Amino acid sequence: DAGVIQSPRHEVTEMGQEVTLRCKPISGHDYLFWYRQTMMRGLELLIYFNNNVPIDDSGMPEDRFSAKMPNASFSTLKIQPSEPRDSAVYFCASSPLQASNEQFFGPGTRLTVL
Amino acid sequence: GENVEQHPSTLSVQEGDSAVIKCTYSDSASNYFPWYKQELGKRPQLIIDIRSNVGEKKDQRIAVTLNKTAKHFSLHITETQPEDSAVYFCAASRNTGNQFYFGTGTSLTVIP
Numbered sequence: 001d002a003g004v005i006q007s008p009r010h011e012v013t014e015m016g017q018e019v020t021l022r023c024k025p026i027s028g029h030d031y032l033f034w035y036r037q038t039m040m041r042g043l044e045l046l047i048y049f050n051n052n053v054p055i056d057d058s059g060m061p062e063d064r065f066s067a068k069m070p071n072a073s074f075s076t077l078k079i080q081p082s083e084p085r086d087s088a089v090y091f092c093a094s095s096p097l098q099a100s101n102e103q104f105f106g107p108g109t110r111l112t113v114l
Numbered sequence: 115g116e117n118v119e120q121h122p123s124t125l126s127v128q129e130g131d132s133a134v135i136k137c138t139y140s141d142s143a144s145n146y147f148p149w150y151k152q153e154l155g156k157r158p159q160l161i162i163d164i165r166s167n168v169g170e171k172k173d174q175r176i177a178v179t180l181n182k183t184a185k186h187f188s189l190h191i192t193e194t195q196p197e198d199s200a201v202y203f204c205a206a207s208r209n210t211g212n213q214f215y216f217g218t219g220t221s222l223t224v225i226p
Contacts, residue, residue: 033214043158043203043216056213091157101146101207103214105157 004106006092012112018080021109024073025094034077035091082113116141118206120217127194128225135220137204138186144206147187152201194224
């Protein structure tokens with residue numbers, strides 16, 4: 001298995017533009033998580049899905065952020081419009097239903113908003 | 115909700131010495147406590163975990179202890195090596211939902 005796949009790995013955009021981050025979880029995993037990592041705030045959980053259904057989106061900072069999971073193998077995190085303070089590394093992670101509870105992280109997307 | 119606090123935020127040790135990182139949690143229903151290691155520019159990766167029915171777990175040079183009564187758990191790294199230099203995150207979770215509450219991280223530097 002290739003692990004959790006994220007794209008793009010790096011994104012540089014200008015303030016006001018729409019940004020879409022993509023994630024493919026490990027096949028068979030029932031949970032998918034989106035995190036944001038910054039020096040100031042550490043690892044923040046933005047939203048997570050169970051069987052493609054959003055369970056908790058209380059970490060989504062503003063209405064500018066939205067996430068979807070149209071099927072078990074794909075999820076997107078969209079920021080519209082983007083702002084410089086959105087600059088961070090965004091990680092996607094997936095986890096099986098039970099078993100070890102371990103979350104497997106993707107390589108992350110480094111977003112820079114100018 | 116759960117609140118996880120982690121200390122220290124930075125830690126420097128000489129190669130060969132031990133390193134200890136401590137975390138506390140607030141939700142007595144939390145029952146799974148993983149530790150993740152994140153090297154510079156890389157993704158967090160699980161290095162060890164412990165469940166609430168166990169007080170201690172070891173894996174070679176790494177050990178984790180859990181005190182459920184006091185709601186704290188610790189990571190111990192013995193005989194540290196330069197490749198142990200990284201940021202370490204603790205987390206707490208319940209079985210339901212698999213949501214992790216992460217600590218703020220400890221930047222460990224092992225000085226050769």
